[in-house]
Amino acid sequence: MTKEIRRLSIVMLFMFLSLLVATSWIQVVQADQLAQTDHNTRSLMDSYEIQRGAIIAGGTPIASSVAADDEFRYQRVYEDSPMWSDITGFFNPALQSSTGIENALNADLSGTGASAFLSEIERIVSGQPQRGFSVEVTVDPVAQRAAYEALDGLEGAVVALEPSTGRILAMVATPGYDANAIAVHSATQAEEAYNAFDAQKPNPLINAATNEIHPPGSTFKILVAAAAYASGDWTPQSTLPNPARYTLPGSSAQISNASGGTCGPGATVTIADAVKLSCxxxxxxxxxxxxxxxxxxxxxxxxxxxEFTTPLAVTASSYPRALDDAQTALTGFGQGQVTATAMQVAMISAGLANDGIVMKPRLVDAVIGNDLSTVREYADEELGRAVEAEDADDVTAAMVASVADGAAQGARIDGVAVAGKTGTAENDGDEPYTLWFTGFAPADDPQIAVAVVVDNGGGIGQSGSGDTLAAPIAKKIIEAVLNR
Structure with missing residues (x-):
């Protein structure tokens, strides 16, 4: 064999191997991604032949498909949609658009993902119509309804977590929207409905529980206290000066306590009392x-x-690096440049409730096959340890005292030790306050951690507080879960 033929053979072999690798990569590794891309109209049209799987909460479908007499074959239907819309989102084949779980788990729901391959083979053999898989969410319908009804008439959001697992027990933002109005198969009607919702203020299409950030106000004090205890230099009984006015370092600006006076009667005050009284x-x-x-x-x-997903995207909350002393002082009570979502504030309470271990929030328990078998389960996942258990206990003690006879008495429940912290966050100028509550219960065996944010001052400008508006909402949710 001449050198030229040998070289040509090597080149051709290399080209063949490259083609084999590229084809295998596309057919195996990228198959699911390519099948789900919006530009793959063949997969989209094929998916319309398949009855889309249900989204299930507490054993009951909150989104399902019924037969339709049009080219799309099946109509998506949502139960009590305004209460669930931030979770389900919507699916509309006419617009080739989806949001929420409908979008995040589309491959499973539509039966077009790699996991549905065996189901497709079974369908071909049996001659039975293929159906998409169902998705079982973590949400407790009792907690969800309690949150939705407690927020009635207010602009705000609730996130409730199971501290030991990170499972999302409730996630509600109000006002909600009716996904059925956008799911109609008339593209014109669907677009009109979408645009009408999109024009509302606040926009119900934005999940305020996970994608809107606010100053966390005094709820952030529990994180600052946790940082102090974790440093080893401070204890709950460590004291700080107790003036009625405080000048921010390097500035002429002054701040005061909500009461306008000192934090209790003494010349000094303990960290525990500062948290309890929210000073x-x-x-x-x-x-x-x-x-x-x-x-x-x-x-x-x-x-x-x-940023993380639940699998719904959660906007990152922010604590900037390298703040000066004046800005750092403001963050000590949740003002200045610190911002947080309701999900993030719930994670603070859930981490403290879980002996200092923060779990990653998750919204899905399992994907269920047509034969009710479990196709895929979702495992609990630790985000990491924030503080040691004894430090979490010290913060918890101050939160329990705050609910018992401190600044958060609006969350008191007879016979239940509730750990809680309120927040009344100021915004620019004369804008209404953002009102907060976060906490967990029972304090000695936490089953639920919750964050409530009421936007636009609860409709009463700067007259409301976290204790009068946000804490009672949390109380109703906790009671609904514990008394079920």
Whole structure:
């Protein structure tokens, strides 16, 4: 064999191997991704022949498909949609559009993903019509309804978590929207409905529980206290100066406590009492003593500055790096440059409730096959340890005291030790306050951790507080779960 023929053979062999690898990569590794792309009209049209799987909560479908007399074959139907719309989203084949779980788990629901391959073979052999898989979400319908009804008439959001697992027990934002109005097969009607919702203020198509950020107000004090205890230099009984006014370092600006006076009668106040009574000045002083880097590191352990999915996308909450002392002081009571979603604030309480271990929130328990077999289960996942158990216990004690006879008495439940923290966050100028509550119960055996945010001041400008509006909402949700 001449050198030229040998070289040509090697080149041809290399080209053949390259073609084999590329083909295998497309057919095996990228198959599911390519099948689900919006540009794959063949897969889209094929999916219309398949009855889409249900989305199930507590054993009951909250989204399902019924026969339709048009080219799309099946119509998507949503039960109590405004209560569930932030979870289900919508699916519309006429618009080739979807959101929420409908989008995140489309491959399973539509029966077009790699997991449905065996089902397709079974369908061909049996001659039976193929159906998409069902998706079982983690949400507790009792908690979901309690949250939705408690928020009635308010702009706000609720997230409730199971502290030990990260399972989302409730996720509601109000006002909600009716996904049935967008799911209609008339593209014109669907677009009109979508545009009408999109024009509303606030926009119900945006999941306020996971994708809107606010100053967390005094709910952030429990994270600052956790950072102090974790440093080893501070205990709940450590004291701080107790003036009625405090000048921010390097600034002429002054801050005060919500009461306008000192935090209790003494010249000093303990960290535990500052949390219990929700005093701004001692927590600002503590934040400066700790420094922004210490608080930054603790915030990241609880999930700040991270985007993640549940599988729905969650906007990152923010605690900036390298703040000056004045800005650090403001973050000591949840103002300034710190911002958080309701999901993030719930994660703080859930982490403290879980002995300092923060679990990654998840919204799906399992994907269920047509024969009711489990196609895929979702495991609990640790985000990481934020603080040691004894430090979490110290913060919890102050939160319990806050609900018992402190600043968060609106969440008191007879016979149940509730750990909680309110927040009344200021916005620019004369804008209405953002009202918060976060906590968990029972304090000695936590079953539920919750965060409530009421936007636009609850409709009463700067007159409301986290204790008067947000805490009672949390109380109703906790009672619904514990008394079920």
């Amino acid at each position: 701004n000045i001692p927590m600002a002083e503590l934040a400066v003593e700790l420094g922004s880097q210490t608080i930054f590191e603790m915030a990241e352990k609880f999930g700040f500055n991270q």
